[in-house]
């Protein structure tokens with residue numbers, strides 16, 4: 219018996235939706251639920267402090283939010299309404315997607331003589347990052363991040379990569395100790411995959427852990443526009459990693475569509491949901507061009523691996539800095555009920571005068 223949850227994302231989502239309904243007084247529908255959730259999500263002290271000195275001095279809506287500039291003469295209430303709207307949209311997104319397309323879904327495979335065989339097609343596609351913000355992306359199989367490849371340490375894989383792009387490309391298996399010919403470096407280890415061509419990679423996965431795959435040709439454009447994905451290698455011995463109930467990805471990018479988590483910007487970013495007491499594994503990966511310190515409110519990271527390699531001594535923290543190319547694995551024990559902000563702490567990647575945006579999510583503990 220393994221305690222590692224291997225349900226399809228849709229199933230997990232189904233359970234989580236019920237958890238969410240329960241947390242925020244289920245049975246309410248549509249807008250009422252969103253309203254109730256927004257009201258319930260905030261602790262009592264928010265309403266207790268509603269009558270601030272500023273508001274006491276000026277009638278509601280007439281106080282000007284003109285400290286710090288950039289507010290274009292918005293009233294306090296106008297500014298707060300903008301902030302509330304995006305949070306409401308985020309909560310609505312838990313019920314039903316507010317953007318088209320879901321990135322990083324598991325890639326299906328078939329077995330051929332003991333080899334796991336995967337298919338990737340490199341193609342341009344439109345990608346909706348936030349509601350109405352549609353970007354020209356370069357994708358694996360039409361989604362950003364590309365589909366997640368799951369395999370097992372020591373069990374061979376074969377990956378056919380078809381190039382339907384108008385440029386050459388290649389795939390690098392970031393973090394894997396592959397034979398040199400499979401490393402995906404054009405002119406160093408292989409010819410580039412020209413438009414219309416298919417290249418087949420074969421290797422035996424290892425080391426285990428959280429890894430990535432991405433283009434290594436014209437990479438500044440190709441990777442940042444979407445040619446990236448997670449490559450998750452399960453250890454042969456499950457005891458080599460700590461036990462967990464849920465397995466979550468937190469993939470950072472900072473070019474296409476701005477600051478994103480799993481291909482989406484707030485309020486379209488995924489919410490992370492858990493029941494009290496569950497152990498949630500987060501796999502942080504940075505496929506962008508900047509460093510991002512990811513901070514979780516109210517809960518604690520137990521960081522246990524870097525770049526897939528188990529740490530000699532796990533450590534506790536609440537902010538984990540993820541540099542380009544790095545992967546960090548952490549367990550969060552969902553031991554503090556509530557809706558906890560979970561965001562990049564370079565504040566210009568997360569919050570503006572118009573409200574939260576970009577690298578922001580929420581971890582909801584029932």
Ligand SMILES: [Cu+2]
Pocket residue numbers: 477509510511562563564567577
């Ligand atoms: Cu950041």
